[in-house]
Amino acid sequence: MIVSPSPHLHSPASTNSIMRDVIIALLPATIVMLLFYGWASLLVLAVACVGCVGLEYAIARWLMHKPELFNGWSAGVTGLLLALNLPPTTPWWVVVIGALVAIGVAKMSFGGLGQNLFNPAITARVFLLISFPVYMTDWDLTGGFISSVDAISGATPLSIIKEGLMSGMTLDEIMEVNGINASTIIRDLGGSGGEISGLALVAGFIYLWIRKVVKPWIPLSILLTVALISGVFHAVNPQQFAGMEINIISGGMLLGALFMATDYVTSPSSKWGGVIFGVGIGVIVMMIRYFGSYPEGMSFAILIMNCFVPLINRAFHQKKYGRA
Amino acid sequence: MAKLTFSIGGIHPADSKLARDCKIEVLPLPPKVYVSMFQHLGAQAKPVVAVGDKVKTGQIIAEPGGFISAYVHSPVSGTVKAIGPRKDLAGFNVVHIEIDVEGDEWAEGIDLSPELVTAIPEDREFILDRIKMCGVVGLGGATFPTHVKLNPPPGKTAECLILNGTECEPYLTSDFRILLERTDEIIVGAAIMQKVLGGCQCVIGIEENKPEAIAAARASVQKLGFPNMRVAVLKKRYPQGGEKQLIDAVMHRQVKSGGLPIDVGAVVQNVGTSLAVYEAVQKNRPLITNVMTFTGNIVPAGRQKNYLFRIGMPLSFIAEQAGGVPEVTVKLVSGGPMMGKAIANLDAATVKGTSSILCLGEETRRHPETPCISCCRCADACPMGLEPFLLKKLYAVGDTAALEQNAVQDCIECGCCQYSCPAYVPLLDNIRMAKAQVMGIIRARNAKK
Incomplete structure (x- = not known):
């Protein structure tokens, strides 16, 4: 018989059960992505997942000689998030490079699960965005199983707006010329794979919230900050700055806020630390969207705030019992 | 309400x-009982009976060994057979009074x-x-x-x-x-x-x-x-x-x-x-x-x-x-x-x-320990508001000053952290050792004053 110190019981939750929950939560968005983008996106999904899981196994086993560092569920989550971040037309070898950057560079070189400073899937996305800008910005909706009413192939709404503004058009003109409005964006306009499916993402997040896997502070503070900044700027100059709805439902906003910024390892541990983290992401993403040269800045914003997590964790702690 | x-x-x-x-x-x-002198928090009790003595149920057989200590009474009537070390449930030797049970005659x-x-x-x-x-x-x-x-x-x-x-x-x-x-x-x-x-x-x-x-x-x-x-x-x-x-x-x-x-x-x-x-x-x-x-x-x-x-x-x-x-x-x-x-x-x-x-x-x-994923379930579960994941890391690097600052001495050892940890990290095992170390430092400092 065993003799060991208390506690003698353990909760049913495990790292694997948490990762499984995240995958379940991402399923609605994944299904929407497959429906809208078709076979091409299935290939991206398969390559990303197999690539991430396979690379993590290979690196842990043969490069680090610590096979116990391999966690298939966690690598699968990274693969799924990577796939949701890539356009359906991304060539398979670019996806493999993405998996290599996510698992090899962002995760395993820092020591594997729990040790990484930056979100692996976002690191890969940013790497690919800078290295292969053409592949990374072409969102082809024509291959989908559901044909979109106003299917627009190519650029995302945010990049259409950015290009239009740079060429001197006003926001109204851009919207009219390209047939963009808030409802078309949420229904069927291109964005990263998972981004066209805002409702599916929100549904998945609510599942995680109910299962007590995530807390809402980070997404709420990001979205409220974005809403506040875009609301004020849009009110001041409606022809220059896109409004609240467009900023919240387009681009990587929801996927980033709900699933990437909430990554345990790369976000602050305390509630108020999480709020600071979220506000920081919200401010940075809006500054990039309004004043930067990229149309979209969610990935950059999350990576930049990832750097501050160790500092935020030093400054914010839990409320302790019996101590002021 | x-x-x-x-x-x-x-x-x-x-x-x-x-x-x-x-x-x-x-x-x-039972035919024999073994009454521990360590039935309470504080100082061990001191036996006041000798081998061969007849005792009655409820009779005092040991007195307090200090201010924080307590009397111990015979649970049965019978004869004191032996007084000496015997293993307690954790396997440590503690002085016990062994009594041969001869009925159940209560003291006056x-x-x-x-x-x-x-x-x-x-x-x-x-x-x-x-x-x-x-x-x-x-x-x-x-x-x-x-x-x-x-x-x-x-x-x-x-x-x-x-x-x-x-x-x-x-x-x-x-x-x-x-x-x-x-x-x-x-x-x-x-x-x-x-x-x-x-x-x-x-x-x-x-x-x-x-x-x-x-x-x-x-x-x-x-x-x-x-x-x-x-x-x-x-x-x-x-x-x-x-x-x-x-x-x-x-x-x-x-x-x-x-x-x-x-x-x-x-x-x-x-x-x-x-x-x-x-x-x-x-x-x-x-x-x-x-x-x-x-x-x-x-x-x-x-x-x-x-x-x-x-x-x-x-x-x-x-x-x-x-x-x-x-x-x-x-x-x-x-x-x-x-x-x-x-x-x-x-x-x-x-x-x-x-x-x-x-x-x-x-x-x-117990399951094998896997890497901490910083989910903070331990900190959410801690009824004292401590951050067990942090205390474990601080203990690993031996930073007793930071451990004290992060209130490791407040731990009540309830086990909520270790129960909740999805990575099966033995948090409380580590925190117990860290707490003992920090408490020792605090005691030594107070003794100097």
């Missing part, structure tokens, strides 16, 4: 009160009649003396001598006596059973302690998963009509029965780090202690019996038991009476599954604070 609970952390393990409907059964006497002056005595003695000193002479200690787990706790230092006054009937540990049902079967005696015991504490109010805290106990306690309070006494219903949440947590739940006050409950006007006593106080003061009956649960998820339904035991009975004797320990048992625990001690030696004897023999199956086996 809204149900009360503590404000920070906590977990909701399955409550597994499998023996809740089993009436308390009286165990027969002990009232064994079942009649309820509700008239409370007027003299506070008399009550405290009875409690001390009868060797009453806290039966909620810590076994702190009760007469010390009921005698606050000058300048401190008790505003509220909290009677702890939460029994928040899974599996345990002994407090629940005495709340049902010995209700009036517990309530009179509470009134006695109220009296000693200068007539403060008394709140009996019971968790919502024991509606029968709540009803019984309420009816008894009403029937006996003691002033300033009420039953409070608490949410089911672990570790509600922790002293600091219960004070937070009932009084909405928090004891400062390093402070005592009396600093915020609170005195917490377990319902079992209240029963022992009743027996001591009203019946002059020393603390030689207590109620324990024989249970576990692998114990068949008919063999779940609540037993009235005498101190000094070998645990193995009790397990035999219950039909033996199931073959599939992986770990035996004395106490609750969250804070109880694993039994290394089933031949160890029961002590005043014994609350269970818990037979746990495969689910108690």
